Amino acid sequence: MSHQGRGIKVRVQKFGNFLSSMVMPNIGAFIAWGLITALFIEAGWFPNEELASLVDPMVKYLLPLLIGYTGGKLVYDTRGGVVGAIATMGVIVGAEIPMFLGAMVMGPIGGWVIKKFDSLIEGKIKTGFEMLVNNFSSGILGGILAVLSYLLVGPGVSVLTGWLVTGVEWMLGIGVLPLTSILIEPAKILFLNNAINHGVLSPIGIEQVKQTGESILFLLEANPGPGIGVLLAYCFFGRGTAKQTAPGASIIHFFGGIHEIYFPYVLMNPLLLIAVILGGISGVFTLSVLGGGLVAPSSPGSFLAILAVTPSGNYFANIAGVLVAAIVSLVISSIILKTSKANEGNIEEASQKMQEMKGKKSSVASALSSAKEANGEFNPKDINHIIFACDAGMGSSAMGASLLRKKVKEAGLNMKVTNTAISNLPNDAKLVITQEELTPRARQKVPNAYHISVDNFLSSPKYDELIHRLITEDVVKEESKDEEVDHSPSTNQDVLRKENIFLNKQFSSKEEAIRFAGRALADGGYVDESYIEAMIERDNITTTYMGNDVAIPHGTDEAKKSVKNSGVTIIQVPEGIDYDGQKVRLIFGIAGKDGGHLEILSAIAITCSEMENVEKMATAKTADEILSIIGASFEK
Template structure:
């Protein structure tokens, strides 16, 4: 083995790349906290007035729990506070602010970000301050980072903790005051405008037109800015007031993707037709929507079917006044059904079915009209799907194990690179960390694969975990990332040994890592 495989990330510019990066940052604040949204959604679905238990629960204990969870009051001499309001107004925004601050400047950045966000929350009392938390958290952490920059490395030994704590404390103090007096009124005004605009679209029945923007944005990986920057905050606010929101299903509805892939399964040709059924399972049941993006890039006219299907799903929820209690992430049918509000199951299920059916019907004539041309192109050796997979990964800005597996099933090597040999680590490897943007999903699966390989090799005392790149603290002996992310990981953990892979699920470098660790163990015995 010779060198570590590294590939500098492609430099990107333009509006699309900037929006994509912004959306990725917003997603990085929301996605690690989805479990808290789910917990709040369960509490809301059970104990609001129209919930499964509601105020008229048949069991006295449930009635007491319902009252206690919904709001404050006094039972006997005991004062109690509800859960639904405090979680949505305080806990969730603070988690978002802390996560955003930590992404910018570590744990201390998260702390000062949470304090500043509290100023927004209190200053705009009665408004769900997700947008304010998304601004206050990262911005305050960034201020702390620059405030401390002049004296970094210049503090006399023994005084570092004192200086760090007081600098962070003063930044948090001034930031919370600024957020209370200045940012809170602005965010309340902005939230009222956005909420009023969305409410007007719902009341006038024009909200289905949002699919004209959302569906193309998904294919270009621009949807995170819309979904996490607008739909999730406003949807959560609506859910807190009414117990449900259709905004959670505008982007997450798995119906359009299913309809597209089923149309290709029936009327498609070649590799696209052969791979579409498997992609449909991953998309509909697993919630990984990106697997259908290459099919659209290979035949862009199919976006019309997605728009029609998405608008149909939204319109169905408008007609039935149905929605979810919390975000469905990932966009799997299981997550959608789990988050469906009480009394909304008929509308939500129909919105998925009708969205799939309309997409299927609209895509059918386009596929039939180009079938002969597609067959001729396939006979001539043309492979639009392989090129589209590579383009999809380029749009995403990093490798995707799901897209790589899709490319493998097409028999294509598009977007793949020859695996480079892995260098030999000079220090003992005890702690291996898989790192990606969010520290979830792909990195967790990669960690599981390597953990199993080490176990089969009889290596039990090596820790394999996964984390977001922003949370790397330099303590890892070995960091494994996808090629496009290696340089960022090196910046966060410069003293670690780094290995780059194309695909977290089946990278050949894993065998080399196992052999390297095994060799180290044998040398020390």
């Protein structure tokens, strides 16, 4: 494909994602309308003329206004959403049919217009008149757009919809409606599924429901059959992580209605487009022959949602349409996967490709080098506080923070580096570093922060990349001021006692090693017995392997109440132990209370960041040797 062709494809994909983003936040409203329609219209399960009066206002006013508001908000936050909704009202009143497509046009236009206006007057409004100008400008511009959409957009979309209705009726008449899958199935992969389903098919389908009580059009895009066929084929004939993740993806797709989840599996092997297209064609053909259809859109495209809006006489036809599509897609997908060399099971790469299609980064693995994130440009000048986060906030994050704090100080940067539990992340956090497995939780907690994932807290290259980025962006340098820490020998001796260093140990499993570390902490009076199980639970959440042959098992955030005093125990395993696929020779069991363990943990982190020191500790003959190596880090 030429460079120009790829550029066009990417633009179409991002455009499709933008349209989808206008619909997805409002799926709940579509479900509510669909259920009310299925229950109370004349052809519904419980016909009720009074309650059925809710149907038309919801589909004509509520749903388009929500789409228009969301579209405007995507462009320019709440202010753009308000103007987008006003502009959408004009297109609603200017047409006789539901204006989903018109809302997708006028909502973003409204947000763009008010955004441009605000940029033109920025800094030119006298103090005290800001509210007056803001309110009148949104009202005036919104009113103008509403009039224009009433006069031009509404009638224009109505004419376009009329042509589409005529075309659909013609296709139904000559029996070629199944061929629409040739366009619909690939378009879904381009994230045009919501634009097609709600922008084109739904308005036409609603008109058909008024005439016949049902419409097959609601099933052209929403049929989960083609997608479940692909996923089931991966369950049987896939490889690697693709095969491992396919069963879970199948459940989410078929019963949850999230069609996007199967897109990466198709992208791994584009020949599978043949399978979904033929599956879609066979499904639509079956529905056409048996007279299938729904009384309202299936939102989301879940098998359960389809059943919920199926009229009483159409269950056999609709279930058959889904089943046939799934079988055809499964058979063809299986043949493709068994005969194709392209199936290497690289679902991560395919997911990243899908995220790139959507205009978002799939991970933060290259966040620093590319200086971009899903929420905008990475601007080092805005960062004055780096937060390491982990589940409990007392183990891996403390070690990572210690290492980076040392690097920040050496670089002469005025930068605060702290650690905390993910549950305690402040809302105004700007830069958060976590283990890869914990990044989704951290992102959910503080979605507006820049998130960096690391898989090795002791020697991750991300630290140096961050420091380099901060320096090259001319971040103000100052002598870094570390927080006051009590370095008294008595405190260190209380936390790390000589008798809690165990040499030449062997374990048959990781769990046995963690239990040994927990038992040592309990016997030393640092924790209650319950803390041992909490250490196992914490490691099940995400590995406590830190890199450089080092692991630091510790309890969960909830287990802090089981900690009596801060304590650390060191277990030497010279022959090593399999720890989540990594070799571990040094195990540091940790219990933290009121930060009393942090100095020891900092020393461990700094010491073990050098593989030479790890080698010395892993081969040490006495506990004093280990203490002397760690103790040297207190002075650094």
